[in-house]
Amino acid sequence: MNSYETPLVLFTVLSQLSVGMVAVSAVRSFAGPEPPRKQIRSEWLVAGVALLVGMIASVFHLGHPAGMIRALAHLESAWLSREALSVGVFLGLVVVGIVLMRQKTNRGLIVLTALAGLLALFSMGMTYSPPSFPAINNVLPFVFFLVTAALLGTSVGTLFAPEEKKPLVNGIFAVSLIVGLVIYLIVPCIWLSGGEIMRQTGQAWIASPLYWARIVVGLVLPLAVLWKMKTTPAWLWVAVLAGELMGRALFFANTVHTATIMGGVY
Amino acid sequence: MGKQLAFYVDSDKCMGCFTCAMACKNQYHQEKGVVWRKIYPLAEAIYPHQERAWYSLACNHCENPTCLEVCPVKAYFKRDEDGIVVHEQEKCIGCGNCIRSCPYGAPQYNPSLKKAEKCSFCWQRIDAGLAPACVLSCPVDAIQMVDLDQFDATGLVQYAPGFPKFPALNPSVRFRLPKQPVVVRREDT
Numbered sequence: 453m454n455s456y457e458t459p460l461v462l463f464t465v466l467s468q469l470s471v472g473m474v475a476v477s478a479v480r481s482f483a484g485p486e487p488p489r490k491q492i493r494s495e496w497l498v499a500g501v502a503l504l505v506g507m508i509a510s511v512f513h514l515g516h517p518a519g520m521i522r523a524l525a526h527l528e529s530a531w532l533s534r535e536a537l538s539v540g541v542f543l544g545l546v547v548v549g550i551v552l553m554r555q556k557t558n559r560g561l562i563v564l565t566a567l568a569g570l571l572a573l574f575s576m577g578m579t580y581s582p583p584s585f586p587a588i589n590n591v592l593p594f595v596f597f598l599v600t601a602a603l604l605g606t607s608v609g610t611l612f613a614p615e616e617k618k619p620l621v622n623g624i625f626a627v628s629l630i631v632g633l634v635i636y637l638i639v640p641c642i643w644l645s646g647g648e649i650m651r652q653t654g655q656a657w658i659a660s661p662l663y664w665a666r667i668v669v670g671l672v673l674p675l676a677v678l679w680k681m682k683t684t685p686a687w688l689w690v691a692v693l694a695g696e697l698m699g700r701a702l703f704f705a706n707t708v709h710t711a712t713i714m715g716g717v718y
Numbered sequence: 719m720g721k722q723l724a725f726y727v728d729s730d731k732c733m734g735c736f737t738c739a740m741a742c743k744n745q746y747h748q749e750k751g752v753v754w755r756k757i758y759p760l761a762e763a764i765y766p767h768q769e770r771a772w773y774s775l776a777c778n779h780c781e782n783p784t785c786l787e788v789c790p791v792k793a794y795f796k797r798d799e800d801g802i803v804v805h806e807q808e809k810c811i812g813c814g815n816c817i818r819s820c821p822y823g824a825p826q827y828n829p830s831l832k833k834a835e836k837c838s839f840c841w842q843r844i845d846a847g848l849a850p851a852c853v854l855s856c857p858v859d860a861i862q863m864v865d866l867d868q869f870d871a872t873g874l875v876q877y878a879p880g881f882p883k884f885p886a887l888n889p890s891v892r893f894r895l896p897k898q899p900v901v902v903r904r905e906d907t
Contacts, residue, residue: 513813513814514811514812514813515810515811515812515813515814515827515831515832515833516810516811516812516832516833517811519791519811520811522790522791522809522811523790523791523811523813524790525790525791525792526789526790526791526792529787529788530787530788530789530790530815531788532788532790532813532815533790536790579815582784582788582818582819582821583784583819583821583884583886583887584784584818584819584820584821584823585818649882709818709821709823710821710822710823710882711820711821711822711823711882712823713761714756714758714773714775714822714823714880714881714882715758715759715760715761715764715772715773715880716761716763716764716880717761717763717764717879717880718880718881718882718883
C-alpha cells in the first residue's frame with residue numbers, strides 16, 4: 453500500500469469541485485435566464501476558494517515548497533508542469549470572472565473558463581497515469597476526475613441554481629451518479645482479469661473499506677436520496693465530497709506499483 | 719545508437735551476497751532506508767528450485783527515461799557521451815513524481831533532504847577511469863558495465879522473467895538467466 457498522499461487528495465478533489473462548479477454554471481447559462489448576477493458571483497467565489505485551498509494543500513506534498521514556481525520549468529514534456537500551468541490559468545480566469553461579475557456576467561468568459569478547467573482536468577489525468585501503475589496507465593484517471601467534477605459540480609452547483617433550473621442540474625447529477633457507480637463497480641472487476649499488477653490493484657481496491665465506503669457514501673446514498681426526494685437536499689454535497697475524498701485516497705494508496713513484485717511473475 | 723552504458727546482470731553467477739548493494743552504500747552513505755541497488759530473489763514460480771537465483775538491480779539508465787520526462791523542474795538529464803541518466807539533486811523540489819512514475823522503482827525519497835535520489839552509475843568514478851562501485855565489488859563478476867553499442871548480447875535477454883517489460887523506456891540492462899540446476903539421482907550415478 454502506498455501513502456494516502458493527503459495533500460494531493462485535497463488538491464485534486466477540490467480543484468475538480470471548482471472545475472465542476474464552473475462547468476455547471478456554463479451549462480446552465482445556455483438553458484434560459486440566469487439567476488441574479490450576485491448569486492452567480494457567489495457561486496464562482498466558492499469555486500475560487502475551493503481551488504485556492506486545493507492549490508495551497510498541493511504545496512504541502514513538495515519536499516521544498518519554496519521551489520513550487522519552478523514546477524513550470526518542463527512544459528515541453530512533463531504533464532505535472534502542464535498541470536500546474538493549466539490549473540493556474542483556470543484560477544486566473546475564475547478570479548477575472550469574479551471581478552468582472554461586479555459589473556455584468558459574460559457568458560463567453562464563463563465558457564472559456566469552463567474549457568480551461570476541462571483542460572486542467574485532462575492535464576491532471578495525464579499526470580496521474582504513469583507507466584509504473586499499469587491499472588491507471590490509461591484514460592481512467594481522466595475519467596475518474598471527470599466523474600468527480602460532474603458529481604461535485606452538480607451537487608454543490610444545485611445550491612446556486614434558480615428553482616426553474618434545478619431539474620436540469622439534478623438531471624446531470626443523477627446521470628453522473630449512475631455513470632460513476634457503473635464505472636467504480638466495473639473497473640476493479642476488469643482489472644481482475646488483467647496482468648499481475650492490474651489484478652493486484654483490483655484485489656487491493658475491492659478489499660479496501662475505502663472502496664466500499666466511497667461507493668456507499670458517495671454514490672449509492674446520494675442516488676437513493678435523489679430518487680426518493682426527487683431533488684437534491686442542501687446537505688447532500690457533504691456526502692458526495694466525503695465519497696470523493698475517500699475514493700481519491702483509495703486511488704493513491706491502493707493502486708499497485710510495478711516495482712512491488714520485482715523478481716516475481718508479471 | 720551512440721554509446722549507451724548498461725548493467726549486465728549475470729544471474730547465473732550471482733549468489734545473492736549483497737556485496738554490490740553494500741559497496742553502493744559504502745560509496746555514497748545513503749540515508750537509512752534509501753537503497754539505490756537492490757537484490758531481488760526470483761520467485762519460486764520463476765525459479766522453482768532449492769537453489770536460489772537473484773537479480774541485482776538499480777537504475778536502468780533507460781534510453782527514454784520516465785523520470786526525466788515527468789520531472790517538472792528538469793532535475794534529470796541524460797549524458798550525451800555515455801547515456802547515463804543523472805539526477806541533479808540541487809534542482810529537485812521533492813515532488814515525488816519520478817518516484818511514482820518509474821516502473822522499476824529506481825528513484826528513492828530521501829526523508830532527510832526531502833528530495834529524490836537514485837543510482838548515478840558512479841559517473842564521477844567513470845569519468846575518473848574507475849569502475850562503478852557495485853561492478854568493482856562483485857566477487858563473482860555477476861554485474862558488469864557494458865556499452866550496448868559494442869556489446870555482443872547474444873544469448874542475453876533484456877526482459878527477463880521477473881523484470882517488468884517497458885519497451886517504450888528501453889531500459890539499459892541485459893540479463894543472463896540462471897541455469898536450471900542439474901538433478902542428480904542415485905540411478906544416474
